[in-house]
Amino acid sequence: MDAQPNSPEARDIRYHLHPYTNARALQQAGPLIIEKGDGIYVEDNAGNRYIEAMAGLWSVAVGFSEPRLVEAATRQMAKLPFYHNFSSKAHSPLIDLAERLVGMAPVPMSKAFFTNSGSEANDTVVKMLWYRSNALGQPQKKKIISRKRGYHGVTVASASMTGLPNNHISFDLPIANILHTASPHHWRDALPGESEEQFSTRLAGELEQMILAEGPDTVAAFIGEPLMGAGGVIVPPAGYWEKIQAVLARYDILLVADEVICGFGRTGNMFGSQTFGLRPDIMVMSKQLSSSYLPISALLINDKVFEPLADESNRIGTFGHGFTAGGHPVAAAVALENLKLIEERDLVGNARSVGARMQARLRELAGHELVGEVRGVGLIAAVELVADKAGKAPWGKAGALGTLVNGLLQNNGVISRNMGDALAFCPPLIITEAQVDTMVDALRRALDAALPQVRG
Template sequence: MSQQTHKIWEKDRNHILHPYTHFENFDREGSVIYSRGDKHFIFDNDGKRYLDGIAGLWCVNIGHGNQEMADHIGRQAKELAYYNTFEDAVSPPTAELAAELARLAPGDLNHVFFGTGGSVANDSAIKLVHYYYNIIGKPEKKKILSRDLAYHGSTYLAHALTGISGTHSAFDLPKELIHYLSAPYPYRRRDGQSEEEFCDVLIAEMEEAIIKIKPQNIACYIAEPIMGAGGVIVPPKGYHRRTAELCKKYDILYIADEVVTAFGRLGNMISSKDTFEVQPDILILAKGISSGYVPLGATVFSDRIYDAISKAEKENPYFSHGFTYSGHALACAAGLKNIEILEKNRLCEKVRQLGPYFEKELASLQDHPLVGDVRGSHYMLALEYVKDKHTKEAFDPAINIGKRVYRHAKEKGLIIRPIAHLNILSPPLTYDKNAIDETVSILSESLDATLEDLTAEKLLS
C-alpha cells in the first residue's frame, strides 16, 4: 500500500460507517480503495486491475467509465443539475424518463414516482399501496406478504420487507405488518421431491397463509423475479405466474421488485412479463436504471392505482409523500442516457447470447468438492458451497467459506461477492467471452486454493 493510499485508508477507517459492516473484520483489515473503472474492469488506488464480477453492486450495467454517459452528465449538470419537482415543477429529463419507463414497463404501468434507490422505491410502494386502499375505502388492507431470504432494501420499512432474518438483529422493525412465505429455493427442497411438487407446496402454503390472515387484511405481495442478495434463487417454473394468479383471485396487489433483474441483467429491459409471465401492479426499479452513475430509483404503478389516488378529496387534497431529490434532473438525465446506451449497443441481446455460455462454463465447477450448487440466469449467477455434497450440509458460518474464496479470487484479479456460504456474480453487461473464461478459470483456481487451506487447517471431515 502506497503512502497516499494509506492516508485514504486511515480516513475511511476512522470516519466512515460502511453498509453491512462486520466491525471486527473492518477494524482489522479496513477497506480496499478503488479509484478507477473501465468497462468491466476496476482498478485499486495503487493501479492493480480486477475483473469486476459484481458490477459494483448489481449496478454498472453499461460498464465503468462510459465516456458518452460522463459527457452527458456533465452537460446536464451545467444546464440544470437540480430543481425540485414538488407539485408544479419538473425538468425535461424527469418527464422524458417517466415516459420512457412507461414505454418499457408492461401493461398499464404508466405512472412513476422517483426516488434515489431501491429501498426508497420499495418504501414508497408500500406507502402508495396503503394510501390507495385507504382512498378506496378498504383501510383494513395493511398486511404484506414477503418471503424468507427476500431482499428489498434497508430503509426502515424496506428492511422489514427483507426476509433475511440475520439482518434484523437489534433493529426494531415493523415486522407485525409482514408475513414471510417460504423461499422458492429448489436446491434446498425435500429429498425426492420434484421441482413441480415443490412449486405446488409453495403455492399451497401461500394460499393457506392468505386464508389464515384473511384476504381483506392483505394489501400486497412483493417478490424479486430472481432473489438476489438472498442467494440468487431461481424459483421453480410457473411459480411467479401462479403467485400472481393467487393475488388476482384474492384482490392483493402484486409488486415486482426488479431492482436487480431489470435493464438487461436477464436479457430483457424488464423481466416480469417477458421472462416470468407476470403483469405486476407495481414495478420497482433502481441500480441498472442509471447503471449506478447517479443514484436513482423508481416506483412505477398502474392506471388503476393512479385513477383512485388522483381523485382529490376536500379533506385530503394532497399526496403528502415525496423527497427533495424525487425526479432529480441530473439523475433522470443519466437514466435516459443509460437506456439509450443499453438499446443502441444491444446489450440485452448480448446478454441473451452470452448468458447461456456463462451459465454453462460456471456449471463446470459443479464437480468441485466444495461446490454444492451452481445456479442463476444469464448475468446473475451464484455458487453455493457445502461441507458434504451428498447431505448438503452447510459449512460452519465461522469458517466464512464465501469470504475465503473471495480473498483468493481478489488476489488473482477477480472481484466476486461473498455472502456467508455463497459467492455471487453479477458483472457489467460489457462482460465478453474472454472475461467469462478468465472469471471461471480464476474461480477454479480459487476453489482449489480454498480447499487446500481448509484441508491444512483440518476443517474438512
C-alpha cells in the first residue's frame, strides 16, 4: 500500500489487528476508513459516499444519524452513566427494557438476561443449558445441535455452535458436546428433483437420526437462526421449521432461536420466529436492539428454562454468571428509544413493503450470466454468484467471484459483504424504494463489469 507514514491508513495497518480480515492482504491493500454516517449512507475519509447495504453489520435499523438515540444516550449518561445488575441490584432503564422485551416476545417468555453482544448471549445460552440440566438431575443432557453454515458468534462456545470452517480452523474448535446437522439450503444441497417439502422432510429425518444415535437423553437443545444470516442468507425451505420442531418436541429438546440478525423487523415481522413459525424456549437478540449505537444484547427465557435455573441458584446460593457492562444503563436507554422509533415509524412495515421492492428488483438479476440464485425475505437478501449456472460452479477458487464483484460494487458506491460467492444485502430499515433502485442498479453495473474478467 502506498500511503504517507502518518496517514490514517498507514497508522491503522501499523497498530490495528482487524477481525474477519486477512491481515497480510490488509497490509498490502489498506483499510477503508469510514468517518461519517447519514441515514443509509456512510462516507470515507476521502469524501466518497456509499449506500451501506449491510446496515453496518446487519444492525443499524434506524440509520447512521438518528438524533433521538444520541439524545437518549446523553440524558442517561448525565443521570447514571454506569451501574450493574449483579447481587440483586437494578436500574430503571434495564427494568423497563426487560419488561418491554418480555412483552414483545411472540411466545410466552419469563425473564430477560442482558449481555453485550450476540456472541456473549449465545455463550450464556450454553452455560444456562448446562446449568439447567444439572439442576434437573440430568448431567448427561449437555449436547447442543447447531447447523452447518449457521452463525452464532465467536466466543469459544458460540463459535463452536457456528457452523463455518473459518471459525474453527486453528482455533481448536468446536468444543465437546456441540454437534452440527445439515444446512437447509435447497438450491445448493437438495437432491435432483427433490422439492422443498421433500428436502425439509429429509433434513428433519437426518436430525432425528442424529438425536437417536447420540441418545435423546443427552441432547439439551437445538439452536438455529430463523433465517440463516452470515452463512449466506439462507431462507428455510417449505415445511422446514414445522418438521424440525416436531422432532424436537418428540424428544423433549429445547429450541433456541438466534434472532440476532432477524429480530426487530428485518424479515418483515418484529421477529424472524413469527415469519417462519418458530416457538422457541430461548430467544437471543442484539444488533437492531439498539441499532448498534451502543453494545447490548439479551436473551429471553421461558418458565421451562427459568424455574430450574432459579432452583439451582437457590441451592448453590447464586447464579454465578454475568458481565460488568451487561445491561449497561446507557445502552438500555438507547435500546428503549430505538424500539420506540421502530414502532413509531413502522419500520417493520417498511421492511415488508420496501423489502418486497428489494426482493423483486434483485430477482430481476436472476437471468444474469453470473447469478446462480437470488434469495431472501423482507430487507435481507443474498445474490449467489457462479461462473457456470447449470453446474452451480464457482469461478476458480470459491469466493473469488464474490470478492471481485463486491469490490466493483464498492467502486459503484455500495458497501455489501460477500460470504464466499454470496453477496448480502441488509440495508437499514429506513431505506426507500428509490434508494433500493439505486443500490440494485449499482449491483447490475458491477456484475456487468465483472463479466469480461470472468469470461476472459
